[in-house]
Amino acid sequence: MKTLTSIFIVLLLGLATLAQTRNEVLIKNATVLTAIHGTLENTDILIRDGKIAKIGKNLAAGGSAKIIDATGKFISPGIIDCHSHTMMDAINEGSLSVTSMTRIRDVLNPTDIAIYRALAGGVTTANLLHGSANAIGGQNSTVKFKFGHPIEDFMIPDAPPGIKFAMGENPKRSSQTFQPGQTPRYPRTRMGTLEVMRDAFVRARDYKQAWDDYKAKKTKVPPRRDIELEPIVEILEGKRLVHAHGYRSDEHLNLMLLADEFGFKVATLQHGLEAYKIAPEIARRGTGVSIFADSWSYKLEAYDSIPYNAYILWKNGVVVSINSDSDERMRRLNLDAAKMMKYGGVPEEEALKMVTLNPAKQLGIDKRTGSIEVGKDADIVIWSAHPFSVYSHADMTLIEGDVYFDRSNDIQKRPEIAKEREALEKMDINKAPASGATSPRIPSEKRTEERDEAEYGDNR
């Protein structure tokens, strides 16, 4: 009897665990913008274990399912920002022109409030890139914004690794010196920038040859490990994605020609504000372009940037994404995508793809996210109105079925937060120094506007 009871308890526990892992969420009666199969009216989405299990009308869920009534609301895939520097405690290792050994993974801060604000703008996934100070920068991280979780949970396990390249004004200006007598860093011109890249690939090719020879037992002594060249060998082997910052079309074309020569494909041209000038060349190579919707004129090499860039690239068959490169702008990528309908006339779904499925493709994670399809991760935003309407706002943002942002909860908690703040301000330690009628000391201003800036300036 005792044994039976124990077995029963074990079974119960087992069932409970099972129920937990078979977690269900049912979102009911929404207008669903799938970003791949058009718009579905009055549609339900059933999420099971973090994946989209069913899409259809009048779906049923298990008794323990969390039900979200989305009547009158719009659903889109979670927004993916293909160029961000959020939650990074450092952006540029600007001391060398090739810093392929550095990893963004090592400087991520999962408690950065910018993550939450991005979630409130419907962003679920981001490509966190090294800055643009170096011809070859550091290794990027593709993350999901699982705010409140440890950093390990942010990592997308099967996201292919990548690396930042940079051309033009940013690596050039990183050559300037700060102290008299300091040796300027090479390169200082666009000529030199390309040579730095060529040199790295030549060295990587030789390094790979040395290892290949060793593995083929042609040599007896293993080559000395080189952590600068290893990631570059991975590029040559097609295992690491190149995300190349640049503006002028000629330099992006030259990079693609260099890639042709070394036998790899550039994954994305980042910024690529003049990409429209070489759209056929980009399309033929299958290279993606990740751009600003309409930023221009903030620097000389952005003077030929036009908001019709996305349209021309799309028309030529290039996979285009719209990125933010800014904690602020990240919160309104839905509106940036909407603008693409106006500038040239990108169709609605294609415009939506530019902040969802297309960046997923560019980052090699489109099998798991970027659209509302059965089998994909339930990375979903519930909007108060069509996300392309300026009057809309995100009501809820889910990653793998879990709610990471809920506007009604957020509003509900505000009085509590205000109270806590008030209490903290009254504590002696937080009082302003004796200064008459001034308000309490406020924590020092933080990086408020653009995060894409670091030792060597901003990375646009």
Next chain:
Amino acid sequence: MRNRIFTAETRRRGVFLNKNRVRLVAFFFSASLCLGGLFSAAAQSDGSQQNKTGRAGTFAIVNARVVTVSGAVIENGTVVIQDGKIVAVGASVNIPSNAEKIDGKGLSVYPGMIDAGTNLGLAEIGQGANATMDVAETGTQNANAKAILAVNPHSSHVNVTRVNGITTVQTYPSGGLIAGQSAVINLNGSTQAEMAVVSAEGLVINFPRIATFGGFNPGVGPQVIEFNDAVKRRDTQIDELKKTFKSAENYGRAKDAYAKDKSLPYPATDLRLEALVPYVRGQRPIIFTVERERDIRAVARFVADMKVKGIIVGGQEAWKAADELKKNNIAVIYTNIYNLPVRDDDSYDYLYEAPSKLQQAGVRFAISTGDGGAEVRDLPYQAGIAGAFGLSKEDALKSVTLYPAQILGVDDRLGSIEVGKMANIVVTDGDLLEPRTNIKYLFIGGRLLALTSRHTELFDSFKDRKESNQPLP
């Protein structure tokens, strides 16, 4: 992202984290760097846009939805434009026989939008082309610096902005303590005079604030100023500003006295003081750039003490000082929609909600981009976002049309569709504030303008380009 670097506030914030920004600011204040000169020819003027100042005539937009802003929406209305002005608005109006008719079926007619807080025309390219920058004069006392004299009528920002429905901006200088005088300009004209609506609008003062950030030393980091010292420093700066104002008052009195009685000693002319006179006398508004509550309250006290007319630009926490703003009739040109909340515990929509809080508190306000020029075209979307966070759609629209016109004192001419007003008119295929909406017709000063810009021209040049496949020889 934006050209916000040109405004004093963002510059102050920006330098904290960015050596490059510090260098950029250093650029502003050191006239000796000549590198920019190399680029000036390329960037200063967009020659292709010259003389594209449109076509005058008599126009009748018929069968349109007329959003007058000041009154009710007319569902199937007509707007008649003649001699640069709106001469008739209504459901049934007489159309002059010589009028060129524009079919407005399915279209909406709006007044052109007004951005009351920009450096448009003063700033072409922020980085790498310093010679195109005329935002910040060197020194701290520049009351006599006049934006209207530095606005580039052929800046490419002009067309790019107006084809998005913004027809008028206030443009102002940003550097130093007393930055100079703003102008209200229409975004059309081959000369500054053709553009000017008000050539000397307001005096821009970057109001002294309690700043605990004392600059950035390369290799050392930010320098922190002790709070009490920062307060003292702020107070000293305000005292000095008051002294300058008193000097200007005295100067004005001396000049007036001499005008009446030539036997008095002639007071030597001082251009800086002379420029201050209409402002210290409250004849024209003073535009204070200020963000935080404590500094806004200090502005309100200053306005009351000095008996001047005040307008605030920035106004992040203005709603918290609503009582004093109302008491002193200070309006707010709010420029913080595209900014992140300053403190971690601020709610995520803290700055989106501020306009609706100003509205509820009864403070007069307008929404502005606060931008250097290139991104002023996003004005409708910035207002729209406020509309998504508490502000009514009607007020969101007013905040970029009638309200800025009222704050700038040009509502007799601009800001709504009313008979007698300047014909700054935008015809759209949808809600003016929506990013998907297209502008179909554009009038400034009654002139029908082509919807072209540097961007449409580059678009036309490249949209059909084929690959040549030609390798280097």
